[in-house]
Amino acid sequence: MPKFFYPKLALSSIKRHLQLYGPYLCASTTMVSMFYMILFVAENSGLSKMRGSEVLGQLLRFGVVVVGLFAVIFLFYTNSFLVRRRKRELGLYNAFGMEKRHIARILGWETFFIALFSIAAGLGSGILFSKLMLLLLFRILEAPIPFGFEVRLEAVLITVKLFSALYLVIFAFSVWQVRSAQAVELLKAEALGEREPKARWLLALLGCVTLGAGYYIAVVVADPLVALFSFFVAVILVIIGTYLLFTTGSIALLKLLRRSKPLYYRPKPFIAISGMLHRMKQNGVGLANICILSTMVLVTISTTVSLYVGLEDVLRTRYSREIVIRLDSYEPEAVAAVQAGTEAVLSRHGLEAAEKAEYRFLSLTAFRSGERLLTEKEVEPGLTGVRTSLHFTPLEDYNRMVQEPVSLQENEVLVYSNRGIYEHSTLEFLGRSFAVKEKLASLPGDGFSRTQTFASYYVVVRDMQVLEELRRNLTETEGRSAQTSYIRGFDLDTSAEEAAAVYRDLQESLPRKDLIWVESRDEARQEFLAMYGGLFFLGLFLGTLFLLGTVLIIYYKQITEGYEDRRRFSIMQQVGMAGSEVRSAIRGQVLSVFFLPLAAAGVHIIFAFPMITKLLILFNLTNTALFAACTAVTFAVFAVFYACVYLATTKAYYRIAAA
Amino acid sequence: MNLLEVKNLRKVYTTRFGGTQVEALRSVSFGLEKGEYTAVMGESGAGKTTLLNILAALDRPTSGEVILGGRSLSGLKDQELAAFRRSNLGFVFQDFNLLPTFSLRDNILLPLVLAGESYREMEKRLQPLARRLGISGLLAKFPYEVSGGEQQRAAIARALITDPQLILADEPTGALDSKTSDSLLRLFGEINEAGQTILMVTHSVKAASHAKRVLFIKDGEIFHQLYRGELSVTEMYERIADTLTLLATGGDVRA
Ligand SMILES: Nc1ncnc2c1ncn2[C@@H]1O[C@H](COP(=O)(O)OP(=O)(O)O)[C@@H](O)[C@H]1O
Ligand SMILES: [Mg+2]
Numbered sequence: 001m002p003k004f005f006y007p008k009l010a011l012s013s014i015k016r017h018l019q020l021y022g023p024y025l026c027a028s029t030t031m032v033s034m035f036y037m038i039l040f041v042a043e044n045s046g047l048s049k050m051r052g053s054e055v056l057g058q059l060l061r062f063g064v065v066v067v068g069l070f071a072v073i074f075l076f077y078t079n080s081f082l083v084r085r086r087k088r089e090l091g092l093y094n095a096f097g098m099e100k101r102h103i104a105r106i107l108g109w110e111t112f113f114i115a116l117f118s119i120a121a122g123l124g125s126g127i128l129f130s131k132l133m134l135l136l137l138f139r140i141l142e143a144p145i146p147f148g149f150e151v152r153l154e155a156v157l158i159t160v161k162l163f164s165a166l167y168l169v170i171f172a173f174s175v176w177q178v179r180s181a182q183a184v185e186l187l188k189a190e191a192l193g194e195r196e197p198k199a200r201w202l203l204a205l206l207g208c209v210t211l212g213a214g215y216y217i218a219v220v221v222a223d224p225l226v227a228l229f230s231f232f233v234a235v236i237l238v239i240i241g242t243y244l245l246f247t248t249g250s251i252a253l254l255k256l257l258r259r260s261k262p263l264y265y266r267p268k269p270f271i272a273i274s275g276m277l278h279r280m281k282q283n284g285v286g287l288a289n290i291c292i293l294s295t296m297v298l299v300t301i302s303t304t305v306s307l308y309v310g311l312e313d314v315l316r317t318r319y320s321r322e323i324v325i326r327l328d329s330y331e332p333e334a335v336a337a338v339q340a341g342t343e344a345v346l347s348r349h350g351l352e353a354a355e356k357a358e359y360r361f362l363s364l365t366a367f368r369s370g371e372r373l374l375t376e377k378e379v380e381p382g383l384t385g386v387r388t389s390l391h392f393t394p395l396e397d398y399n400r401m402v403q404e405p406v407s408l409q410e411n412e413v414l415v416y417s418n419r420g421i422y423e424h425s426t427l428e429f430l431g432r433s434f435a436v437k438e439k440l441a442s443l444p445g446d447g448f449s450r451t452q453t454f455a456s457y458y459v460v461v462r463d464m465q466v467l468e469e470l471r472r473n474l475t476e477t478e479g480r481s482a483q484t485s486y487i488r489g490f491d492l493d494t495s496a497e498e499a500a501a502v503y504r505d506l507q508e509s510l511p512r513k514d515l516i517w518v519e520s521r522d523e524a525r526q527e528f529l530a531m532y533g534g535l536f537f538l539g540l541f542l543g544t545l546f547l548l549g550t551v552l553i554i555y556y557k558q559i560t561e562g563y564e565d566r567r568r569f570s571i572m573q574q575v576g577m578a579g580s581e582v583r584s585a586i587r588g589q590v591l592s593v594f595f596l597p598l599a600a601a602g603v604h605i606i607f608a609f610p611m612i613t614k615l616l617i618l619f620n621l622t623n624t625a626l627f628a629a630c631t632a633v634t635f636a637v638f639a640v641f642y643a644c645v646y647l648a649t650t651k652a653y654y655r656i657a658a659a
Numbered sequence: 660m661n662l663l664e665v666k667n668l669r670k671v672y673t674t675r676f677g678g679t680q681v682e683a684l685r686s687v688s689f690g691l692e693k694g695e696y697t698a699v700m701g702e703s704g705a706g707k708t709t710l711l712n713i714l715a716a717l718d719r720p721t722s723g724e725v726i727l728g729g730r731s732l733s734g735l736k737d738q739e740l741a742a743f744r745r746s747n748l749g750f751v752f753q754d755f756n757l758l759p760t761f762s763l764r765d766n767i768l769l770p771l772v773l774a775g776e777s778y779r780e781m782e783k784r785l786q787p788l789a790r791r792l793g794i795s796g797l798l799a800k801f802p803y804e805v806s807g808g809e810q811q812r813a814a815i816a817r818a819l820i821t822d823p824q825l826i827l828a829d830e831p832t833g834a835l836d837s838k839t840s841d842s843l844l845r846l847f848g849e850i851n852e853a854g855q856t857i858l859m860v861t862h863s864v865k866a867a868s869h870a871k872r873v874l875f876i877k878d879g880e881i882f883h884q885l886y887r888g889e890l891s892v893t894e895m896y897e898r899i900a901d902t903l904t905l906l907a908t909g910g911d912v913r914a
Contacts, residue, residue: 196762196801265768265778274760571756574717575770575817576745578738 006102010109013089019559019652020085024078025118027552031071032122032163033129034545038063039155040130041137046146052530056141059534066542072166074549076173077289081556083174090178104175111174115167119160126159127151133541140308141533197251197281203244204252211241218611222419223386223455227614234611238604242291246600247284251277271585272592275568279561279593286557290550291597294642295604297546298634302605303612304539306630307532307621314620315528319521320445321357321489322499325506328515330360330486338488341510349502353490357445359397362467363483364474366390366457371424373457375478388455390429392467398460401444408437414460416440427459430473434459445489496522532619551645554594558649561590562656569657586657590650598642605631660729662824662856663691663714668723669879670709683709684720685879691825691858696851698870699860700899705876707860711829714858715748716740728824745774749818753830755810757802763813764798770821784820792816792846808839815846819855826850828859832866844869864903868896877906 014021042060047053090103131149138145214237221227221234254277258264264273280287307314327338346353367374369385398414399405406414413434415422421441427434443458461467474482492499503520510516569582577585609631613624621627670684683706691697701707712718714725716732725732727747735743749770750756757766764785765772771781789795792812797805802813811831818826831847832840840863848869851857859870867873869892875883883902887895 196760261778265772265781267773267775270765270769270772274758274765278760568758568760571758572769572773573741574715574750574752574756576741576748576773576821578741580737581741581773 006105007109007113010106010113013106014110014113017086020082021114023552023555024082025114027078027548028075028114028118028163029122029125030548031067031075031545032118032159033126034541035064035067035071035162036123036126036155036159037130037133038067038541039158040126040150040152041133043152043155044134044150046134046138046143050141050143050530052527055527056530056534059531059538063538063541067545068162070542070545070549071163074552075166076170078552078556079170079174080177081560083177085560087178100179103178107174107178108171111167111171115164119163122163123156123159127156136540137533137537140537141529197277199252199255200248201252203248207241207244207249209241210237211245214238214241215607218607221611221614224614224617225454227611228618231611231615234608238607239292242600242604243285243288246280246288246291246597250280250284254280267581268585268588271572272589275565275589276593279589282564283557283561283593286553287593287597290553290557291600291604293546293550293553294597294601294638295608297543297550298601298605298631298638299608299612300539300546301543301638302627302631302634303616304532304535305634306623306627307616307619308536309630310621310623310626311525311528311532313623313626314532315521315525317622318620319489319519319524321355322491322521323503323506324487324489324519324521325510326517326519327486327488328483330362330484334515335360335486337511338486338516342488342506345502345505345509348505349494349498351492351494351498351502354493355445355489355491357401357487357489359393359445359487360464360467361485361487362392362471363485364390366429368455368457371426372428375430375474377478386455388457391456391458392461392470393458394464394467395460395462396464398443406438408460408462409435410462410466411435412437412462414438414440416443416458416460417456419455422457429459430470430477434461547641550642554645555649555652558590558653559656561593562653565657586654590653594646594650595642598639602635605635661690662693662695662728663858664724664726665689665714666724666726668710668713668725669721670706670713670718671721682879684713687723687876687879687881689874689881689884691856693824693856694851694854696847696857696869696871697859698867698873699858699876700862700864700867700873700903701876703862706879707862707876708829710876711827711858711860715750715827716744742774745770746821747824749821749823749826751811751814751818751826751828751831753833755802755807755814755834757810757814757817759802762799762801763794763805763809766802766813767798767816767820769817774821784822785816788816788820806839807835808843811835811839811843812846815843815850819850824856826855826857828857830861830863831859832861832863837865840866864896864899867899868892873899873902875902875906882906 038060041047042057042064047056047060050056090106093103093106094100130151135145214234217230217234217237221230254273257269258273258277263269325338325342327334329335342353364375366388367376367379367383367385368388369383372385373388373390374383374385395406395408395414408414411432411434413427413436415427415436416439422436422439425436427436440458440460461470471482471484492502494502499520499522503518503523506518510518565586569586572585573579573582609628613627616622616627666688668684668687670682672681672683673679674681687706687710699707699710709718713720714727716725716735719733727743730743732740732743757763758769761769767785767789768781771784785798786795789798792815794809794812794816797809797813802810805813811834815831818828828847832843835843844866847857847859851871857870859866861867871887873885873887873895874881875885883906885895885898885902890898
């Protein structure tokens with residue numbers, strides 16, 4: 001055997017199949033490059049000095065794991081596709097007397113060259129673009145751009161190790177695939193799959209049920225905290241449903257259509273239905289993959305973008321005033337001390353509080369069942385309801401915040417909830433029944449509801465006397481004192497630096513530090529930026545990665561189909577179809593198969609919308625309109641991009657199918 | 660008037676790379692009467708398939724003309740050609756060319772579906788035809804589920820279902836064993852007896868001996884022709900074999 005026989009054979013076979021290997025090489029290079037970049041960014045020292053770096057670091061490390069996992073799954077998937085397409089050629093080698101271990105050698109050299117190329121090129125481009133990624137992240141975080149160019153040896157090593165191991169496993173898998181097949185099978189591998197697919201009604205039905213259940217969960221979920229858990233359940237159900245419906249549901253439906261003879265035996269449906277039937281058998285999984293990846297891209301990008309864009313909004317929801325002081329007591333002396341302390345700090349800075357908001361609260365966790373609000377002790381087993389946080393505040397405080405003062409009778413209350421308008425006309429608490437005089441749409445100067453995680457009810461009672469009575473009753477029934485608080489928020493009409501100085505001053509000079517919390521919106525802004533900016537960056541990064549995966553799957557799908565359709569369409573032409581008719585039939589079929597995953601992804605997004613809206617509440621984003629807009633724009637951009645990919649890959653398809 | 664008139668057909672293939680030219684047909688002329696059963700014989704590479712593709716309007720000649728039923732094919736547009744092919748021509752191929760994604764029934768109905776016939780009419784034509792070809796029981800099966808001979812019968816049914824003026828067959832027995840070939844050739848004879856015009860391309864002497872007339876094609880030209888007249892199939896077989904020997908040795912048998 002001549003020197004370098006196998007390496008040469010391997011190289012020439014990669015060259016010969018460039019149409020197959022080109023995109024694979026591109027994709028694996030990009031995977032290596034992206035993995036290095038995210039690793040580089042995650043381990044960057046500049047970040048650890050930033051405020052909120054802990055959250056950011058966690059996010060980025062999470063990103064590293066996702067990119068790594070995705071690379072593994074994805075390269076595996078595409079490689080198995082390549083091996084399948086090449087079985088025929090390998091079968092020929094086998095038939096001409098090459099032993100399987102020799103074939104394994106060829107595969108080994110091929111994998112080696114591919115690994116060498118993609119790791120080298122990937123690291124090269126990764127190192128080159130890593131600085132760009134860092135710039136992007138710092139830009140998003142509004143942080144000062146660091147100088148210098150850095151190569152992290154550690155990140156390089158991890159990348160090389162991971163991908164070498166991955167290619168080794170891929171090689172082993174290919175060898176196993178070839179080994180387990182007989183020569184004849186290898187030759188025939190491509191001709192298989194022409195068998196008429198069976199309609200598996202039970203699985204199709206199961207698909208409908210799981211998808212329906214997933215959608216149902218997504219739509220009915222009311223509570224954000226519940227949503228977090230239901231989200232995962234719904235996602236899994238929808239993924240299962242998508243796979244089942246794309247693989248078995250589509251076939252069942254097409255078979256059903258075929259049963260209606262007058263409908264089926266017309267030119268377009270005739271060609272479309274029979275073509276799709278076989279198409280779905282071979283490509284159901286691929287289409288489901290595309291659908292799920294597209295959905296992932298859409299969800300990731302739309303949510304992270306809306307969080308980032310809505311950052312100011314979120315801050316305003318969470319911090320109604322620039323400075324908020326909370327005192328864990330509403331005793332008059334303590335309140336007076338805080339008021340005096342605040343005024344002292346402000347006058348020292350020559351400033352005056354604007355948009356002042358002051359509330360006294362009596363707060364507890366309660367359990368709401370209809371119009372009844374129950375304490376922990378009162379909850380009886382078997383009762384249905386939601387855990388809520390309940391806050392009582394005197395009318396005096398409320399009236400200070402509104403233009404037209406309200407008056408209340410002894411047993412009358414105003415109710416505000418962060419979960420929509422309160423439904424009932426009475427409210428029962430601790431054996432007392434209050435008449436709801438007004439259901440408020442907002443609590444002026446609110447922002448104390450902390451996060452929006454829990455359902456919160458704010459009950460405005462006639463005066464402090466009612467509040468005190470409730471407090472006494474609570475102490476008696478519950479055996480512990482309820483939480484009282486005084487909250488004072490205000491804006492400052494000054495520069496950011498001055499405001500920061502006021503904030504620090506307040507933190508230091510206010511008495512009773514153990515009972516007092518001072519918060520500054522600007523300070524919080526930095527931490528929110530670290531989190532939402534990090535999410536945004538990760539969203540863009542992962543979105544791009546998933547998109548790349550989608551494109552590659554689409555490309556390979558088109559190529560396979562091109563080869564399969566070529567014969568079909570040449571026969572149709574012989575039987576009396578004009579070339580233009582054939583082309584329009586191809587276009588119709590390709591179009592419907594191609595855009596099916598996009599349409600399905602669109603439906604997924606629509607159903608996921610209510611649930612994601614709830615989830616975003618956990619991140620304090622309550623601006624549904626903003627999220628809707630972001631989703632719509634993301635979808636539109638994605639659809640355009642998808643259409644471009646369609647046009648580009650369809651060219652490759654036509655070149656093959658119409659040859 | 661002849662059903663089919665072929666005048667001075669010439670076909671030159673230009674290979675995509677390099678531009679070398681192959682003259683597949685030099686000058687082919689002949690006529691076909693209605694009801695005739697004609698075989699075209701020639702060695703592999705003689706240009707038989709090329710001729711058939713041009714007759715079928717699947718390919719255009721470099722020069723020359725094909726007139727079918729009084730209409731010249733060269734003037735027709737792509738769309739018209741397809742419709743013309745659908746209603747006037749039926750094809751039978753060496754490798755059957757059934758669509759693997761269709762059952763035999765759907766394969767046979769394909770031309771009618773493309774022509775926009777009603778389903779009722781389709782059924783009306785399908786049943787007697789399937790019975791005649793002996794595939795009534797196989798209609799629901801898929802091509803991969805039946806034998807080569809049965810596939811070819813289905814292909815013949817597909818060719819006949821539009822009631823075409825002319826059946827074109829390219830080596831219809833080429834992929835079949837001899838027993839199946841025999842029964843298929845008998846079937847062709849029966850179809851012809853019923854009035855169907857057939858043009859069959861073949862390099863099998865046996866297949867050609869069933870025809871009523873045999874054209875010999877060599878180096879892109881019609882070289883010779885034989886009429887069966889009152890001869891039996893066996894006698895015809897010998898005459899054809901003799902002619903081929905002469906052709907091969909370069910003897911001049913030009914008619
Ligand atoms: N598409 C084509 N391009 C170039 N040359 C062709 C093409 N088709 C056929 N030929 C050439 O034309 C000649 C006749 O081919 P063909 O008609 O297939 O012969 P037959 O069917 O009699 O075996 C052959 O030399 C063949 O190589
Ligand atoms: Mg031929």
